[in-house]
Amino acid sequence: MSAQSSNPSAQPEWTLGSKITPRHLERLAMVYVRQSTAQQLVKHQESTRLQYGLVERARGLGWPRERIIVVDDDLGRSGASAEGRPGFQRLVAEVSLDRVGIILGVESSRLARSCRDWYQLLEVCALFGTLIADMDGLYEPSNYNDRLLLGLKGTMSEAELHVLRQRMQQGKVAKARRGELGLLVPIGYMRRPSGEVVKDPDEQVQSVVQLVFAQFEARGTVHGVLRYLVNNGIKMPVRLTAGPAKGELEWRRPNRATLHHMLKNPVYAGAYVYGQRQVDPRRQKPGRPGTGRSVVAPGNWLVALKDRLPAYINWEQYERNLEQLKENSAQGLGAVRNGSALLSGLLRCGRCGCRMMVAYGAGRQRYVCCRNAVHLGEPECQSLVGRTLDECMSELVLKALMPSALEVSLKVAEDLEAEHARLAEHWRQRLERARFEAQRALRQYNAVEPENRLVARGLESQLEEKLAAQKCLEEEHQRWLAKRPSPVGEQERKAIRALASDIPALWKASSTTSAERQTIIRQLVEEVVVTILDGTERVELSIQWAGGHRTQTTVARPVARMEQLSYWPQLAKRMEELRSQGLASRSIAEQLNKEGWRPAKRRSTFNGDMVRTILSRHRRLRSTRHEPRTPAEALRPNEWRLAELAARLSMPSITLYSWMKRGWVKGRQLEGALRLWVVEADSKELARLKALRAAPKHEWRRTRTPRPTHKEL
Template identity: 40%
Template sequence: MTEPGKITPSHRARLAVVYIRQSTSAQVESNRESTARQYQLQTFAAELGWPAAQIRVIDQDLGLSGSGLNTRSGFAELAAEVALGHVGIVLALEVSRLARNNADWYRLLDLCGTTDTLIGDADGLYHPGLFNDRLVLGLKGTMSEAELHVLRARLNGGIRNKAARGELRRGLPIGLVWGEADGEVRFHPDAAVTGAIRAVFERFAEMGSARRVWLWFRSEALPFPTQANGCCDIQWGTPSYTKIHQVLTNPVYAGAYVYGKTCQERYIDEHGEVRKRLKRLPRADWSVVLHDHHRGFIDWATFEANQVRLAANTRPIRHDGGGALREGAALLQGLALCGHCGRKLVVAYSGRNAAPSYACPGDNLANGRGEACLRVGGQRLHQAVAAAVLAAVQPAALQAALDAAEAGDSAAQAARVQWQHQLEQARYQAQLAQRRYQNVDPDNRLVARGLEAAWESALHAVQAAEQQLQRAEQQHPQALCAAERDALLDLAEDLDAVWSAPSTSDRDRKELLRALLEEVLVTHDKDAHAVHVTLRWNGGLISDLSIALPRTRAATVRTDEDTVALIRRLAAYYPDAVIAGVLNRQQRTTATGLPFTINRVGSLRTHWGIPCFVPPAQPVSGEPLTIRDAAAVLGVAPSTLHRQLNDGLIAGEQVTPGAPWRIVITAALRAHFAGEAPEGFVPIVEAMRRLGVSRQTVLQRVKRGELEAIHVSQGNRKGLRIKVSEPTPDLFDDRKTARG
């Protein structure tokens, strides 16, 4: 196997490729001796008889694993050169450098055996085309793959064993740091950082929505701490919704040590390559969950309740209740269910005031069409449910008022505390910048100039923090005074006034309903013309309500008879679109006060049995034509007919004011539109000059029949021509002659 006689002149006529690889970047940096030994294989290739010009080193795969899950450009280049027959021998320190998976390894062996390429390592030379050599190479490849599995199993076993004791040090979320003892986790020493994290949980307990917590941070202009990894300094910036959501869903903040939340799985991509990706596991599949491992910002029970609340805030499954609170006026959004089929009622807003209503999305097939189980207005429903809820909480009204006051003070105090922490941090940074500037040599202006700029920037940050703290104190008073508390307690005795107050938002009302009610079943009794409501309270109690629906008065709503008669006359000549335009120009409306459209005109025609307009295939002789059709017959533009109709030069008719004009084609009308101007007809400008009158006077004489006019449609000067016998003498010219 190791005899040099395996090398032939044919092998030396081709390349000697030295393949160099290390599994990780850390090995490249730390195990430099191994890398140097691999590069020394160039000397071994020269000793075997290859000239230096034919020795090629492939080291593009330094820092890449040979497990087959990474794309190795160097190994792909090596396989391509072997397949093309350009390589005589492949040298590696050991065969595990070439591949640690059988797929790549046996592919390379097949190519080398086919192209008569040798493989060499520290143990000897092998020819994959020979059975004994291929057997040894196959065993070495299998041992390399098994060795990788054993090494990985040993490492993972040690990691899991340490994680099971809660001592494996992984990256901690912002606000927590590792202590000196094994597995010890402490709060961050910076009170501003821990205060920001506590504010997230406190505001979520009050608001119940991650988005509302994020909006609260934005409205208060509070910064939020971030940290790229455990070694970097804390950076403060505008919080994002993702950061707030990550804080609320991270179990480490609840004092738990967890490991194995993710796993790596293999898959085949669209190119047929084996890849690996990170997959998040459900909580039941986490490898290690150690409760009460360290002090947390909240306890585990609160964390579980927060997860349930966050899950309920997401878009609910079809026909299920829940969902985050919205700003709409539908107070039973997410609570109302259909009493007939159990589906969640959907909310719709209609009318000028956007009044809410509830409808069941399940349609039952009846009478050949879909009919909704339930559709009911929300106004009376809201009043009845609100009255029942206020009556239930009346005994606890005073305590609720005090809790509301304390909650308001708590939110304002949290914002002030955060800005006080920011101010303290800014002042510390300013003092630190000042000490650095004072300790530098004044003559070293390059360093002093930079430290002076840093000190000035820190002073600006202090000024901004002071202004923000002052603004927060002005917007949120420190606490309610005695008079304000007395007024609040007096107001609490009348919950109806508080419920109906403009300062109470629909979201606040929904919060109260969600806190007390689990679901509201609505059933429509058409026979009794009423709605039966079943309130299922949190805790299991059930209340029944009956709400009488308003009975609509039987009022006959009909369109004016004049409008119907006009539509009947217009339908004989025009389509619905033209009729709608005529009616709107006359400022006519429907019976309900709406403007006319094509559909509304069509509905009226259908109701009154008025036939639709059908244009004739051929124009009827002697019947009036539209402007467009008449213009085509006379050989002029439609705008010309419109202009002469407005001037009164030709005759036309309208079915009603605002309707399109219609013209009867007569011999006189055809004679009026001549191809060329006859003798004695001059343009209107010339007629004005000869007659000594204005254009309007000339047109008036034409309409009275005192002057004859035609329209010329050919030649360079098209337009109206007036017949003037001879020029009228100018009286002013005679006076000038006499004076002369």
């Protein structure tokens, strides 16, 4: 830069030109001052002083001091966009109101680094006759030659910003590919003055980090790890990175975000990674370059160097942790729940392919495919009682576990002993740290001169605090020892082996929780496809086991009506045959049970009352197809026998009878020998009854049909 351009008070040649007119001098002169970052304000103050010096240049051009306005609202803000720059927006607004005669800036890059913002300013200045001045000259945007030169300067300013950004980003990526770019290290690591990343030298810090990964592998959920740490009073170690206590170790309460970050951080697997969070221009907010970052998949990281850092886990375990976190999310199977349903998250509808949900009610659970019902307003695809599927899957899983029973039992004993040893070691480290801090406070107190009470009082208070903390921790340790289960001895090992030989008893034991059963099933089964065959009691299961093996089986579910049974015609015929032989209802039930017939719902055998009810109902259904035996039994137009209309509506006769008693339908009783009930229902009434039958039961009570008298019935 020439001497003339470096001196703001110098008068360049263009001040003598004819571009400045009295109309320009009547309006304001605005000096725009901007620095891109706060660091430039501290370390590059000469540039800031040079921009403020443009006030003297404006005075030299003829503007009085009171008519010169300095716009410095954008100090520390990037010029890549007009968003987030109130100073630039104020400048454009003042020009649009025809209040500005000239805009002064050191160079065009101070005003805008974006051609969009730069050309907008040029358009407004050309429209209202505002001049633009920098260190090189005076320009009139309405003049073609000046406009061409200003446009070229704006383009070069934008290109310069792009080149600078690209150069800096390529330098960072190149340094990261060598593994030398300094990044923040997570919990359990430290960075030496040489730049080398090592494990934290504190043994307790390392043991806590290892405990987190061990518990996640055992429990499978972040919440399970968090509850374990809280229940055992374990805190997380944090090395302070700022402030007067920088570098010191601080113990904080565990929280879900910290544990989630640890499980997803590849540094713990010994990998040096750069570019996990990249900027998405579609999500970036204008004027805020730090926004718009999103987490990318491991395959899209800019740099991934394995085995470059000391590791707490191997890479295979890190990938298993990521897969487990994905399965725990809404997109996967979901985390293991405490509900009684054992197949939560594993069932898929064989008709529509959607994942089936669990619905609890009245102490029971059902597996329901309701995705289309919720999102599209369609009827439920499939629904069945959960106990039947749970019992079937339990039998199949127990058969799969039998060959490895002894191995599992020994592994359980080893895991119990290892967990006890980890907790005992953690308590030993906590007590050792508390004793050390108390002894250090005592040495500091003894080292001070007794007469110096200003210092002695503070050290005495610190010593009392450390001694109280040590005593409190020792008392808490004694309580933990009292509650701690005894180590696994030879007697316990024999008991574990005995239980392993009887896996079904261990599976059904009251001490075994539903969450533990779900966890075992998820280790063996990947997916179960469920299909109800033709609305009957038969359910087809397609089980995809871990490892690729697939099993096809069929189970029987409980249904609401006998007519839903796939063998109902054969069963009804057989009952009529036995009745024709003169057998009583109890004898018919015993014969049906011997032949292997099974009723509907949840009963496994027939009894006399059930047979009597079925035969009576079946006889009534058949009688509706007969012609009336007397004129008194003749039906009027649009009248139905009760049993016949109930069959038409696919509902029990007793339910339709209760509707008639409540006044929801109109009916009467015939005077013939059978004393049958008939119901009046034309086509419109049939449609209403079908809609009422399909509605939920709680909506039936909303019907407000007047209750008829006994004579009307």
